[in-house]
Amino acid sequence: xxxxxxxxxxxxxxxxxxxxYGKLVVIVDIIDQARALCxxxxxxxxxxxxxxxxxxxxxxxxxxxxxxxxxxxxxxSSKAFEKFAESAWGKKLAAKKAKAASxxxxxxxxxxxxxxKSAKIKAALK
Amino acid sequence: MRQVYNTRELxxxxxxxxxxxxxxxxxxxxxxxxxxxxxxxQVDLFKTEIDGKPHVKVEVWHGTSKxxxxxxxxxxxxxxxxxxxxxxxxxxxxxxxxxxxxxxxxEDAGKxxxxxxxxxxxxxxxxxxxDGVTIAKDKGTKDQLVLEGNDIExxxxxxxxIHACCLVRAKDIRKFLDGVYVNGKxxxxxxxx
Numbered sequence: 001x002x003x004x005x006x007x008x009x010x011x012x013x014x015x016x017x018x019x020x021y022g023k024l025v026v027i028v029d030i031i032d033q034a035r036a037l038c039x040x041x042x043x044x045x046x047x048x049x050x051x052x053x054x055x056x057x058x059x060x061x062x063x064x065x066x067x068x069x070x071x072x073x074x075x076x077s078s079k080a081f082e083k084f085a086e087s088a089w090g091k092k093l094a095a096k097k098a099k100a101a102s103x104x105x106x107x108x109x110x111x112x113x114x115x116x117k118s119a120k121i122k123a124a125l126k
Numbered sequence: 127m128r129q130v131y132n133t134r135e136l137x138x139x140x141x142x143x144x145x146x147x148x149x150x151x152x153x154x155x156x157x158x159x160x161x162x163x164x165x166x167x168q169v170d171l172f173k174t175e176i177d178g179k180p181h182v183k184v185e186v187w188h189g190t191s192k193x194x195x196x197x198x199x200x201x202x203x204x205x206x207x208x209x210x211x212x213x214x215x216x217x218x219x220x221x222x223x224x225x226x227x228x229x230x231x232x233e234d235a236g237k238x239x240x241x242x243x244x245x246x247x248x249x250x251x252x253x254x255x256x257d258g259v260t261i262a263k264d265k266g267t268k269d270q271l272v273l274e275g276n277d278i279e280x281x282x283x284x285x286x287x288i289h290a291c292c293l294v295r296a297k298d299i300r301k302f303l304d305g306v307y308v309n310g311k312x313x314x315x316x317x318x319x
Contacts, residue, residue, distance in 0.1 A: 001172055002185055033128065033188075 007036065010060045012080050013053040022093075024081050025053070029065045037065065041072050056084055128188040134197045138173075138180045142208050146171055146182065151204055155211025157315075158258075158276050162203060167196040210276040214314030217285045221269040223304045228292070230271065236260035239271070244292050245304050251291045256280035271306070274314055282311075 005011075007027060015023045020043070029037035031047055038053070039045040045068075058080040062071060075081060084090045102110075138144045143154040149165040164171065170185040182204055184197045209215070221228040229242040239261050241251040255261055255273070259280050264270035271288070275281040285308050294302045 002170055002174075002183070003187065033130065 005055045005057055007050060007055060008059065009064050010062045010074075011055055012058040012060065012084060013038070013055045015048065015052060016054045017052040024056075024084060026060060026062070026071065026075070026080075027053075028062065028071065039068070039071055041068075041075065056089070057087070058084055128190055129186075129194055130188060132186045132189055132194050132197055134184045134201045135174075135176060136182045136184075136201045136204055136208075137176075138182060139208065139212065142212060144173065144180070144182060144204070144208075146173055151207065153204070153207040153211050155208065157211045157214050160207045160210055160277055162207060164200055164203060167200055168193050169196050169200055171200060206278045209313065210278055213316065214274060214276055215278050215281045216310075216312050216314045217273045217281050217308055218264065218310035218312075219271045219273070219285060219288060219306050220309045221271070221306055223269075224302075226304070228269070228304070228306070230263065232261060232263060236262055239288065241288075241292060241306070245294065245302070253284070253288050253291055255284045259284045270309075 007030070009028060009030070011027045013025055013027060015021055015025060023040060023043070025038040025040045025043075025048070027036045028039045028045065031037055034051075035047045035049055036053070037045060038048045058078075060074045060078045060080050062074045066074070085094065141156055145152040145154075149167070149169075149171050150161065150163050151171075152159065152161045168186075170183075170187075172183055174181055174183045176183075182201075184200050186193050186197055221230065223244075226243050226246040228244050231240045231242075232238070233240060237255050237260065239253050239255070241253070244251065256275075256277075257280055258277050259273055259275035261271060261273050261284070264272045273281050273285055275284075288306050289308065292304070292306045294304060
């Protein structure tokens with residue numbers, strides 16, 4: 001099967017390595033065979049290596065190197081970052097984050113809830 | 127330097143069915159079925175529709191020279207399979223001799239050939255045809271053999287084996303030109319064009 005997620009202007013990618021780990025960026029230009037110019041609403045535009053990016057299934061409609069205002073407008077109209085958070089990948093990331101940030105009390109509550117649920121299931125099956 | 131993207135397409139004709147799974151290609155046509163495992167080539171191989179017609183598409187991303195060469199190789203192999211199942215392959219070979227007539231008998235309903243009296247030698251040469259290949263003496267022409275089959279690899283390799291079993295030893299081969307030589311490569315069914 002062909003590759004469907006292509007590196008192109010407007011492709012949304014997640015940074016996989018380095019200082020900006022976990023950030024969503026938009027590829028606004030291709031510099032050479034190894035690097036792309038990446039931009040996001042909350043950072044200054046900078047070159048990033050393709051090997052440090054994990055490309056997502058979302059593309060926004062922009063032309064090469066738009067100014068920041070145009071980029072933010074395009075992101076808001078396409079809602080690409082929100083759609084990513086609702087995708088399976090985005091949900092898995094959120095779940096991981098929540099688990100890492102959980103307190104002992106929240107884990108206790110989760111354990112009680114699980115026990116209550118399985119007791120109900122057992123009773124229903126009998 | 128790696129080439130960013132390289133692609134080739136091959137149209138599949140209407141009377142041929144082509145199936146590709148994990149780079150194992152099966153081609154079905156009016157003359158039969160051929161299967162070939164092309165997974166030794168590092169390419170992306172899949173079926174698509176271009177202009178409504180089924181095509182086979184080969185893609186290589188960031189390829190080095192050997193991988194790029196693989197795109198055309200794949201297309202050639204699949205094209206030969208398509209030709210094999212629609213038109214077949216027919217190779218003709220001539221028996222060339224100066225003094226000792228080469229004696230050929232076909233056994234096993236076209237599966238084995240026995241060659242005698244090559245250069246007057248007493249040794250009988252027996253060559254078995256490969257899968258799907260039949261051999262016969264050409265009825266129209268004297269001293270001509272015809273090999274027919276669907277798989278070009280098997281037909282051409284059988285021809286090569288016959289050629290290789292009748293080689294002259296310990297003589298000047300520029301003078302002793304006896305042998306069995308391929309003199310024609312064509313198809314069994316040729317559409318009237």
